[in-house]
Amino acid sequence: MGVVSLGCVKNRVDTEEMLGNLKAAGWQATPNPQDATVLVVNTCGFIEPAKQESINTILELARYKKTGSCRALCVTGCLAQRYGDTLFQEMPEIDVLVGINQYDRLPSILNQALEGDRVLNTHRRRQEIRAPRALTTPPFSAYVRIGDGCDNRCSYCAIPLIRGGHVSRTKDDVLSEMRSLAQKGVKEQILVAQDTTRFGMERGESLAELLDEAANIEGIDWLRVLYLYPDETDCALLDTMAGHKNICRYLDLPLQHASERVLQKMNRRGKMNNIKRLLRYAKDKGFCLRTTFIVGFPGETEEDFEELLAFTREMAFDRMGAFAYSREEDTPAAKMPHQVPEKVKQRRLDTLMRLQQEISLKNNQRRVGSTQKALIVGKQGDTYLCRTAFEAPDADGHVLVTAKRPLKLGDFIYIRITKADVYDLEAEEIKGESV
Secondary structure, three states, X not given: OEEEEOOOHHHHHHHHHHHHXXXXXXXXXXXXXXXXXXXXXXXXXXXXXXXXXXXXXXXXXXXXXXXXXXXXXXXXXXXXXXXXXXXXHHOOOOOEEEOOOOHHHHHHHHHHXXXXXXXXXXXXXXXXXXOOOOOOOOOOEEEEEOEEOOOOOOOXXXXXXHHOOOEEOOHHXXXXXXXXXXXXXXXXXXXXXXXXXXXXXXXXXXXHHHHHHHOOOOOOXXXXXXXXXXXXXXXXXXXXXXXXOOEOOEEEOOOEOOOHHHHHHOOOOOOHHHHHHHHHHHHHOOOEEEEEEEEOOOOOOHHHHHHHHHHHHHHOOOEEEEEEOOOOOOOHHHHOOOOOOHHHHHHHHHHHHHHHHHHHHHHHHHOOOOEEXXXXXXXXXOEEEEEXXXXXXXXXXXXXXXXXXXXXXXXXXXXXXXXXXXXXXXXXXXXOOOO
């Protein structure tokens, strides 16, 4: 089998669970699609560019049914869940189309396909995932999903239509997986969900309690948490994070906008004055600040956009992701009046990102001369790629490190920052030994 995983890191965890089930059933993975008997595409259906990438990947892999060993093409993931009937009808290249709740049944479904059946199944059900995940990350780093689905109902977002409402894993279940990963040498563990701050609320548990206990697991040197919701993140949670040396002081808080008028239309909770106080508190505690913004939301005026720019200057985020609004069918925002023209969206996106590049460079330049702990994650020629607590995987840049001795991937070292660019930094190893 060959597997292509598209989209977010939550999708990556789905892919790893899928691979674990298939390997437990006797399937072997190959990185070469030419050699695969079965090819699987785990699609993304979040915004229009992601949908198009998924369609293109399906068509690209379908060619191996003629030029390679492929006997069955399987499509799954968010795009399959949302548009399953249409895709199955309009793309005869697809032999198997399953939704996001069928991964435990995939081994038997693929066998059906190899016997000549064409299978469509996007029914929602609770899965029985028993096999351990087959990690697709480096062996020293892994994502840990603590919940799935979302209850926030942002007016632009199709995730609740695809994934349903929020469901947390139990704290004991999460901690058990984290201990198992740590015993296998996974030093960096990253907690993810559509909304991590909602963890455990349905059963009287909390993210702060989970972090408190997870930080005490032997073998976890770095613990991160991503995708926090603004009005559910408070100073007490930040205090919990700051109270453990192995929890990275990295605050990932997708805000989406800074105009309260736009936020109200987005159906986003939280008041900007409270958010500003929280961000200042996090800065004073030494946190790296990361956020995400959407420009060109229906009805966004030049005044709203200027408010976003002013807020960006004021907060000086260390990291920012920004996107032009994508009109997603069946969402409330898609039916709103005053849709912003594409040219205006792109102009605003370019303006915001130019501003953020200036801010990012200044923030990085302030780090020059500092000494930091870094994780070695790769190598390019004689240069090692590293990340500090301020660089999350798959989202941020790297620190490019020169060393006078061979270094081992997955080790921690101490470095001194020597040069800064917009996204990456340069550094040299100090002390000459791994941490």
